[in-house]
Amino acid sequence: MLLDLAEDVRRAPLAPAAQIRARGRTRARRRTTLAATGLTLVAAGAGTAALRLAGDQPPPASSPPPAAAPADPCAGLDLSLPADPGDIRVRVLDGAATAGLDQTVVRDLRERRFTQAIAAGEAAGRTDEVAILRYGPEAVGDAVVLRAMLRNQAVLQFDPGRDGAVELVVGDGFRRLATATETNQALVEAGKPTPPPECR
Incomplete structure (x- = not known):
């Protein structure tokens, strides 16, 4: 039986060497192509995974909104003189050593038609000035x-x-309110109202 097998092998036609080498090159090319395709698929898979991971990350924190601009301290500035003393609202505080001076000043203001003058009923810090006027x-x-x-x-x-x-904080330097003539002269000297230093 072994002799028959050997005889069959001897009689089998052998392909030329060039044909065998060509077949080997074809197989090699197929293996290279498959390997390259495999690498491409691996790289694509890695890229997809990276994108998936990036998608899982929270979006970058947005920058905080710009701080609101501070309110204009001079908004609503009114430089007009009142048409009548009765239009002026004034709260009088006592900042002098003399008790009840705020009541006296309120009475004198009302006699001069400052009908909205009131005594605040609070003691202010004592001052040596004639008076302090706080206004908006x-x-x-x-x-x-x-x-x-x-x-x-x-x-x-x-x-x-x-x-x-x-x-109006009445201080120790206060003596009396001006007369009508003195008030008019003082208004002429003062001139038109101007913005306070904080609004210039």
């Missing part, structure tokens, strides 16, 4: 008129957060 953007002209009633001797203090009422 809506009361620039009102403060000018009240200062003229004090012969332009009161200290002006602008407060952007204050409402339309003027706060």
Whole structure:
């Protein structure tokens, strides 16, 4: 039986060497192509995984919104003189050693038609000044008129957060309110109301 097998092998036609080498090259090319295709698929899979991981990450935090601009302290600035003393709202505080001086000043103001003058009923810090006038953007002209009633001797203090009422702190230097003539002269000397230093 072995002799028959050997005889069959001997009789089998052998392919030329060139044909065998060509077949070997074809197989090699197939293996190279398959390997390259496998690498491409691996790279694509890695890219997809990276994209998937990136998609799982939370989006980058957005930058905080810009801070709101501070409110304009001079918004609503009114430089007009009041048409009538009765239009001026004034709260009087006692900043002098003399008790009850705020009540006296309120009475004198009302005699001069400052009908909205009231005693605040609070003690202010004591001051040696004639008076201190605290006012807001809506009361620039009102403060000018009240200062003229004090012969332009009161200290002006602008407060952007204050409402339309003027706060009058009567100090130890106060003696009396001006007469009508003295008030008019003081108004002429003061000239037109101008913005406070904080609004220039």
